[in-house]
Amino acid sequence: xxxxxxxxxxxxIEAGQSITNVALFFGVHRSVISRLWKQSQNTQTVVRRxxxxxxxxxxxxxxRYIAIVAKxxxxxxxxxxxxxxxxxxxxxxxxxxxxxxxxxxxLYARIPRIxxxxxxxxRGLD
Numbered sequence: 001x002x003x004x005x006x007x008x009x010x011x012x013i014e015a016g017q018s019i020t021n022v023a024l025f026f027g028v029h030r031s032v033i034s035r036l037w038k039q040s041q042n043t044q045t046v047v048r049r050x051x052x053x054x055x056x057x058x059x060x061x062x063x064r065y066i067a068i069v070a071k072x073x074x075x076x077x078x079x080x081x082x083x084x085x086x087x088x089x090x091x092x093x094x095x096x097x098x099x100x101x102x103x104x105x106x107l108y109a110r111i112p113r114i115x116x117x118x119x120x121x122x123r124g125l126d
Contacts, residue, residue: 013033062093067105069081069088070107078099
């Protein structure tokens with residue numbers, strides 16, 4: 001709900017309407033209006049609560065740039081993409097973040113493999 005709608009809902013309750021009627025009027029569940037009413041009684045304000053969790057490491061524009069760099073350098077590893085992006089945007093980003101952002105876009109950074117050359121005996125040459 002918008003902040004203006006929140007204040008209107010509290011005003012309707014103060015005017016004598018029931019929580020159920022206010023919820024029906026705004027088209028939300030009764031528990032939303034009930035929590036809103038309790039919050040206004042306790043704090044005398046009706047504001048949104050801060051959403052918990054960890055802040056994003058990259059912005060959507062930076063996510064697009066990561067995808068562009070990975071597409072441009074098709075054979076690069078996620079470490080290589082990370083160093084390229086970090087140098088260009090000037091903000092440190094972890095390799096895991098780059099892998100996650102590429103995975104979301106359906107891209108995959110090349111995983112470096114160490115190729116051990118086979119001996120003549122292993123190849124079956126005589």
